[in-house]
Amino acid sequence: MRIVVLAGGIGGARFLRGLKRAVPDADITVIGNTGDDIHLFGLKVCPDLDTVMYTLGGGIDEEQGWGRSDETFHLKEELAAYGVGPDWFGLGDRDFATHIVRTQMLGAGFPLSAVTEALCDRWQPGVRLIPMTDDRVETHVAVELDGERKAVHFQEYWVRLRASVPAQAVVPVGAEQAKPAPGVLEAIGEADVILFPPSNPVVSVGTILAVPGIREAIADAGVPVVGLSPIVGDAPVRGMADKVLAAVGVESTAAAVAEHYGSGLLDGWLVDSVDAASVERVEAAGIRCLAVPLMMTDVDAAARMAREALALAEEVRTA
Amino acid sequence: MRIVVLAGGIGGARFLRGLKRAVPDADITVIGNTGDDIHLFGLKVCPDLDTVMYTLGGGIDEEQGWGRSDETFHLKEELAAYGVGPDWFGLGDRDFATHIVRTQMLGAGFPLSAVTEALCDRWQPGVRLIPMTDDRVETHVAVELDGERKAVHFQEYWVRLRASVPAQAVVPVGAEQAKPAPGVLEAIGEADVILFPPSNPVVSVGTILAVPGIREAIADAGVPVVGLSPIVGDAPVRGMADKVLAAVGVESTAAAVAEHYGSGLLDGWLVDSVDAASVERVEAAGIRCLAVPLMMTDVDAAARMAREALALAEEVRTA
Known part of the structure; x- marks a missing residue:
């Protein structure tokens, strides 16, 4: 089958x-x-x-359903120490290898x-x-943030904002x-x-x-x-x-x-x-x-x- | 002074x-x-x-004089698991952030x-x-390997081969x-x-x-x-x-x-x-x-x- x-x-x-x-x-x-x-x-x-x-x-x-088992986050800690963001996306040391x-x-x-x-x-x-x-498609979400309407990457909406503001539109940019x-x-x-x-x-x-x-x-x-x-x-x-x-x-x-x-x-x-x-x-x-x-x-x-x-x-x- | x-x-x-x-x-x-x-x-x-x-x-x-203190090598382990080399260069998880x-x-x-x-x-x-x-300079070392004369990157000579074969020439490629x-x-x-x-x-x-x-x-x-x-x-x-x-x-x-x-x-x-x-x-x-x-x-x-x-x-x- x-x-x-x-x-x-x-x-x-x-x-x-x-x-x-x-x-x-x-x-x-x-x-x-x-x-x-x-x-x-x-x-x-x-x-x-x-x-x-x-x-x-x-x-x-x-347990969390994403990311690697037996994971550590030393690389991410160091990026934060360099002041290089974003810091809201949880990339672990093992996971980094895949990327x-x-x-x-x-x-x-x-x-x-x-x-x-x-x-x-x-x-x-x-x-x-x-x-x-194989083409680039990126889901963007239109939100109102600080009184301004803007489009954020789906991950920013989902992970950073935790969908805490209403999504006004969801657009798979590049899909067409x-x-x-x-x-x-x-x-x-x-x-x-x-x-x-x-x-x-x-x-x-x-x-x-x-x-x-x-x-x-x-x-x-x-x-x-x-x-x-x-x-x-x-x-x-x-x-x-x-x-x-x-x-x-x-x-x-x-x-x-x-x-x-x-x-x-x-x-x-x-x-x-x-x-x-x-x-x-x-x-x-x-x-x-x-x-x-x-x-x-x-x-x-x-x-x-x-x-x-x-x-x-x-x-x-x-x- | x-x-x-x-x-x-x-x-x-x-x-x-x-x-x-x-x-x-x-x-x-x-x-x-x-x-x-x-x-x-x-x-x-x-x-x-x-x-x-x-x-x-x-x-x-x-102790080793290079690399980061309190280091782990999970990323490197995973690269090896993917079969992606080289495996002879010791990049740690914290060190990776710098690169x-x-x-x-x-x-x-x-x-x-x-x-x-x-x-x-x-x-x-x-x-x-x-x-x-700011320009690219790369030290290459001429060696005889397996009966063949070839130039290897300095790190390959130093770290992988541990300088175990005679260096016939050392050339800072790009220096001129x-x-x-x-x-x-x-x-x-x-x-x-x-x-x-x-x-x-x-x-x-x-x-x-x-x-x-x-x-x-x-x-x-x-x-x-x-x-x-x-x-x-x-x-x-x-x-x-x-x-x-x-x-x-x-x-x-x-x-x-x-x-x-x-x-x-x-x-x-x-x-x-x-x-x-x-x-x-x-x-x-x-x-x-x-x-x-x-x-x-x-x-x-x-x-x-x-x-x-x-x-x-x-x-x-x-x-």
Whole structure:
């Protein structure tokens, strides 16, 4: 079975770990969000790609869900001592190596997709991880800060400001001109199932879908497309998805997110058991919907969710 | 008193610490060797400048004499795990920050001299540290490896090969086209005394002197130029100076090094007490010479050496 998954960071990575356990023999291609990518200290940092790579490769800091296990922060301390910022982005000593290798390879002329493949040679994530694009896309968030409207990098909004001010708009800068990375459209075209894990529908899955050609390829693939709600009981399971959903005019409910994707894209949608009341509304939008437990408390729980998603895919396929 | 010191790495840095203790109110300008500089992992590394800066700024690993105190090597471990080399150069996590800041500033268009000044803002070394040049100079060593004659970077010769094969030639590539960094010739022109610490006469002091204009400015300064022998009892006090002295046809003795600099440059020369017998030969070459203890066992010993050098300078000034 060939499965394509559109993944952001922590939620996507943990779902993928469950998916691998659920279907160990499946051929899984992950299309990773690169809208969170940021240049820091002259280095190219790809937080979502790395979270997937570290999580599936056994190098993740399990507790925080991002960054490296057994990490130290001496380099960062020294940068602060030099007065060189930003100081709000938590790059650890081990993590820095990934960004240094990536930056060197990019500088040598390799596209990000080739660099990601090389980094994965070490981590052996057990999936094929492809960035959504080799072109530069950077998600910016329009906010009002100190009485002034300005656009900040997504990481600045998310990490430095902790989404504490309303997002007035979320713009994947560069997306319109970006091309899908080599292998992205091919993987979608050959997929048996396409899954949207419980990743952020705006700044993770939404950014991937903003790369021209990807949304269309998914809609036209002719295979089941099933998503899992990142909103449980009207609140994001983790992160601050509600803040960016508001910016695109979507209410923070499991049903509203399904409607936001729409029946032109989604065939099936899983909501959490606590949101069983919303099943009817989702189905009224033309999307088959089931209520099942959606809390990824451990790998087994994530694997059960993956099995539910695949079962729903089979159901819509044969419907 | 205005003192100019031409410094390499460990020997120069430790001498400078002694000099600062000996004459705390002196105005000291250090012209640092940059021929050891190397690009590693896309970063510009300046080992000699950093050794001076860390030693005088209180950040040095005292035991090994280079690198940072309280250092860890997690980043380096991870680079090795990625299979990205070289693995023979010991960059620590804290040290990496210096190279990252430097590389960013160079990339932003600042010359190395301005970058060094900015780095020293943090370390407050108590001297003015200027790289010999803002231009790229890279010391290469011609060796025979596996039956083939090839040129390797000085660091590869020194650190990876540990000078285990004979150096057939030592070439400061780029020196001929280099210009002294801003402030170098001015400092020499305004100096009351010029000192050559017990640094390597070929790859440290020799490289600085190879930058057109510097040797001439020193010879024409009309102030005492006093050096301290890095060779004690026919062997280098530390390092492998004998290996590169052979490449330039100089025997590894305190007297031969003085003759190599020559009376056109040197006015005074300190040899170690064990080399008292060579005083006559040095003086015969037209260089005033004294035998005193030259082992920098601690800062006090280095300060005594600095006082001896300054006393010898006064002696030759009034002679």
